[in-house]
Amino acid sequence: xxxxxxxxxxxxxxxxxxxxxxxxxxxxxxxxxxxxxxxxxxxxxxxxxxxxxxxxxxxxxxxxxxxxxxxxxxxxxxxxxxxxxxxxxxxxxxxxx
Numbered sequence: 310x311x312x313x314x315x316x317x318x319x320x321x322x323x324x325x326x327x328x329x330x331x332x333x334x335x336x337x338x339x340x341x342x343x344x345x346x347x348x349x350x351x352x353x354x355x356x357x358x359x360x361x362x363x364x365x366x367x368x369x370x371x372x373x374x375x376x377x378x379x380x381x382x383x384x385x386x387x388x389x390x391x392x393x394x395x396x397x398x399x400x401x402x403x404x405x406x
Contacts, residue, residue: 311354313347314395319385322399326383349379350396359389369398378402 315323323346331339353359361375364386369376374386374397386398 311389311391312393313350313354314393315350316395316397319396319399326399326401346379346383346385346399350385350394353377353389354394359394361389372397374398 323343327339327342329339330342331337361377363370364374364376364384366376366384369386372386374388376384376386379385382402384398384400384402385396386400387394387396389395
């Protein structure tokens with residue numbers, strides 16, 4: 310299984326979204342959001358064969374990042390190798406052009 314690394318900028322973005330969700334709903338919903346995001350990423354860590362193209366967004370592609378969509382709204386930009394998945398960005402999809 311690959312090791313999951315979440316860079317500080319991406320981690321902060323996840324926590325900010327969770328905080329916003331908790332304020333809108335109940336405090337526990339923010340924690341559930343974090344748990345779901347981590348579980349989503351760990352599923353990719355378990356895969357033996359990963360093949361992702363670069364992100365469609367030009368600035369993310371220039372950084373050689375691949376993207377997956379979480380919960381139909383959030384774009385997770387990452388790099389991967391045989392041993393790690395490193396998350397660099399956690400972005401609301403509507404912000405990307």
